[in-house]
Amino acid sequence: MSEKEIRGASEAEIAVLWGEEPYVYPSTEFIAQANMTDPGIYKRFSLENFPNCFKEYADLLDWYEYWHTTLDTSDAPCWKWFVGGKINASHNCVDRHLARHRNKTAIHFVPEPIEEKTEHVTYQELWVRVNEFAALLRDFAKLKKGDRVTLHMPMVPELPIAMLACARLGVIHSQVFGGFSGRACADRIVDSQSRVLITMDAYWRNGTLGDHKKNADIACELAARDGQKVDTVLVWQRYPGKASSPTPMVKGRDHYVNELLPDFYGARVEPEKMPAEDPLFLMYTSGTTGKPKGCQHSIGGYLAYVAGTSKIVLDIHPEDVYWCMADIGWITGHSYIVYGPLALGASTVVYEGVPTFPDAGRAWRISQDLGVNIFHTAPTAIRALRKLGPEEPAKYRYRYKLMVTVGEPIEPEVWRWYHAVVGKGEAAIVDTWWQTETGGFLCSTLPALKPMKPGSAGPGVPGIHPVIFDEEGNAIPGGTGRAGNICIRNPWPGGFQTIWGDRERYVRQYYARYCRNPQSKDWRDWPYMTGDAAVEAADGYFRILGRVDDVINVSGHRLGTKEIESAALTVPEVAEAAVVPVAHEIKGKEPDLYVSLKPGFSPSAELEERIGQAVVREIGKIAKPRKVWIVRDMPKTRSGKIMRRVLAAISNKKDVGDVTTLANPEVVEEIARMAG
Numbered sequence: 001m002s003e004k005e006i007r008g009a010s011e012a013e014i015a016v017l018w019g020e021e022p023y024v025y026p027s028t029e030f031i032a033q034a035n036m037t038d039p040g041i042y043k044r045f046s047l048e049n050f051p052n053c054f055k056e057y058a059d060l061l062d063w064y065e066y067w068h069t070t071l072d073t074s075d076a077p078c079w080k081w082f083v084g085g086k087i088n089a090s091h092n093c094v095d096r097h098l099a100r101h102r103n104k105t106a107i108h109f110v111p112e113p114i115e116e117k118t119e120h121v122t123y124q125e126l127w128v129r130v131n132e133f134a135a136l137l138r139d140f141a142k143l144k145k146g147d148r149v150t151l152h153m154p155m156v157p158e159l160p161i162a163m164l165a166c167a168r169l170g171v172i173h174s175q176v177f178g179g180f181s182g183r184a185c186a187d188r189i190v191d192s193q194s195r196v197l198i199t200m201d202a203y204w205r206n207g208t209l210g211d212h213k214k215n216a217d218i219a220c221e222l223a224a225r226d227g228q229k230v231d232t233v234l235v236w237q238r239y240p241g242k243a244s245s246p247t248p249m250v251k252g253r254d255h256y257v258n259e260l261l262p263d264f265y266g267a268r269v270e271p272e273k274m275p276a277e278d279p280l281f282l283m284y285t286s287g288t289t290g291k292p293k294g295c296q297h298s299i300g301g302y303l304a305y306v307a308g309t310s311k312i313v314l315d316i317h318p319e320d321v322y323w324c325m326a327d328i329g330w331i332t333g334h335s336y337i338v339y340g341p342l343a344l345g346a347s348t349v350v351y352e353g354v355p356t357f358p359d360a361g362r363a364w365r366i367s368q369d370l371g372v373n374i375f376h377t378a379p380t381a382i383r384a385l386r387k388l389g390p391e392e393p394a395k396y397r398y399r400y401k402l403m404v405t406v407g408e409p410i411e412p413e414v415w416r417w418y419h420a421v422v423g424k425g426e427a428a429i430v431d432t433w434w435q436t437e438t439g440g441f442l443c444s445t446l447p448a449l450k451p452m453k454p455g456s457a458g459p460g461v462p463g464i465h466p467v468i469f470d471e472e473g474n475a476i477p478g479g480t481g482r483a484g485n486i487c488i489r490n491p492w493p494g495g496f497q498t499i500w501g502d503r504e505r506y507v508r509q510y511y512a513r514y515c516r517n518p519q520s521k522d523w524r525d526w527p528y529m530t531g532d533a534a535v536e537a538a539d540g541y542f543r544i545l546g547r548v549d550d551v552i553n554v555s556g557h558r559l560g561t562k563e564i565e566s567a568a569l570t571v572p573e574v575a576e577a578a579v580v581p582v583a584h585e586i587k588g589k590e591p592d593l594y595v596s597l598k599p600g601f602s603p604s605a606e607l608e609e610r611i612g613q614a615v616v617r618e619i620g621k622i623a624k625p626r627k628v629w630i631v632r633d634m635p636k637t638r639s640g641k642i643m644r645r646v647l648a649a650i651s652n653k654k655d656v657g658d659v660t661t662l663a664n665p666e667v668v669e670e671i672a673r674m675a676g
């Protein structure tokens with residue numbers, strides 16, 4: 001598939017392409033201490049040894065009962081891993097570490113205000129708090145195995161505590177990113193049929209203690225309107241004993257967790273022995289159609305996969321201090337702040353606020369103070385830190401052995417600053433490419449075994465066998481320079497099991513395109529389609545070009561263009577809306593929103609503002625358009641389809657190409673004058 005053939009106004013189409021860069025080698029010091037230095041791992045995880053190779057990851061965990069079937073394909077493409085196995089994620093992330101690491105820090109919590117002290121939650125304390133909260137969930141909130149509960153929590157230790165308490169009971173958690181709106185939270189409550197919401201009254205962000213409780217009220221009200229009643233809202237107080245939100249508690253529905261907890265003082269809850277293939281959590285993400293979809297992740301397969309990849313890709317040893325600056329509300333945080341590192345008994349950092357508060361040195365001071373030696377973040381944060389304080393890292397005495405980048409393609413120039421300045425030329429870098437759906441890494445170098453290549457994610461990680469297909473389903477070999485749809489040939493234990501309540505959409509969206517035989521029970525017939533475009537180099541390294549579908553990656557956060565368009569359409573004057581990605585130097589991409597008005601209405605700055613605010617209200621601040629362009633009419637094909645490709649070209653100041661076949665070519669010129 002050439003770039004031109006990638007449909008619509010996709011990210012891949014406007015991707016900034018760079019060439020193949022020379023290798024950069026990790027230091028001998030790094031290699032000497034690495035968890036994985038045996039090149040034989042690639043052979044062990046080759047397709048010949050599939051699926052049994054994944055036993056190596058499952059054996060990192062404690063099982064109540066060992067499984068009898070590694071991979072059950074009888075319900076293809078809903079794969080079941082480690083069937084027959086019984087396991088509990090909370091036990092694996094907490095209880096089993098007590099014998100040797102009781103007094104070790106499990107979670108370093110760094111509040112955003114600099115005058116507040118870092119909280120060091122030991123494994124013992126984590127165990128106590130998880131048990132007491134699990135007892136509360138079971139006995140007060142009446143939650144039981146298989147129930148879904150929605151969490152709308154900020155970056156505080158109470159979030160992993162709540163997740164692990166749910167996991168202990170076999171309750172399925174669904175954490176909604178704290179920055180999302182009450183409306184977005186409501187949609188997820190309804191889809192997952194949650195009757196309990198867990199939230200916090202307030203949290204710090206960029207120097208402000210914002211009212212978060214109000215989002216819970218909006219969420220419950222809107223969910224009820226859509227037919228899902230929330231009967232219990234559990235509200236943690238950011239400062240226990242003190243109300244930090246002016247929003248009143250609703251009698252009979254809302255309860256302060258810290259007022260209930262004394263009733264559960266000393267309570268201990270036996271972890272449920274859960275079937276490995278039962279769901280652990282739902283994580284909603286944006287897709288090609290309007291509604292966000294709940295990716296359902298399993299207990300056994302998921303935990304094995306994130307533990308295994310945390311060990312060999314992130315090189316986490318129990319004595320490491322590991323800081324992933326993502327938000328736990330995204331998959332990166334679930335897999336690589338909470339479940340992976342805690343399964344390995346490491347110390348993981350949870351930072352409440354923004355990385356540049358109060359200045360560009362904050363991240364480096366946190367690293368210095370806590371002795372962080374593995375640092376994990378996204379290109380958007382790296383670009384922002386570089387812009388605000390290119391000389392800052394040199395002022396601090398932290399020392400990283402490994403650094404991670406995730407979420408979007410990283411420009412080689414930004415990569416080199418990360419390596420030379422943040423990593424002080426010493427740290428190895430892994431560029432990890434994956435998705436909410438995949439649970440864990442798909443492509444990355446193994447840091448002690450493969451050289452790094454700036455701007456390239458690297459080969460498939462052990463057990464992941466990527467392939468690039470053209471539009472006809474022919475594999476494009478490496479080294480041709482041709483882009484195509486990157487797919488994975490085989491299932492793996494971290495992959496999501498289905499879309500919650502919508503198996504048909506799961507099959508259609510991820511498998512239908514390249515499936516060789518829809519009746520087949522053989523995994524070889526079901527390549528997984530990621531929705532990204534990529535190029536494979538001659539050495540088997542993959543360069544990711546971005547999304548080929550209607551998804552925009554803003555600061556590493558995934559937003560559906562349809563979601564933003566629907567938000568704009570809630571404004572009564574708006575007749576049509578179209579969103580396109582625009583390249584941005586820090587965020588990677590930003591949404592530009594084009595709207596046309598219903599007859600009788602005229603454009604105004606006030607209306608533009610109101611439309612922008614509607615997007616913030618419906619989704620959250622991260623979705624706010626760069627600019628709202630009110631246009632007389634949308635460029636359309638003769639069949640009436642909005643030509644987003646043309647709008648994207650205008651927004652990105654690129655050539656719009658041949659528009660003479662459109663129904664209304666004259667509006668293109670008009671819009672280009674306005675937005676160009």
Ligand code: PRX
Nearest residue numbers: 406407408409432433434435436544547558
């Ligand atoms: O386009 C790819 C991009 O982020 C998308 C997945 O987004 P999400 O489900 O929110 O998960 C983000 C964290 C795993 C992918 O389809 N992406 C992710 N990592 C990279 C990337 N693009 C380039 N390089 C990466 N390392």
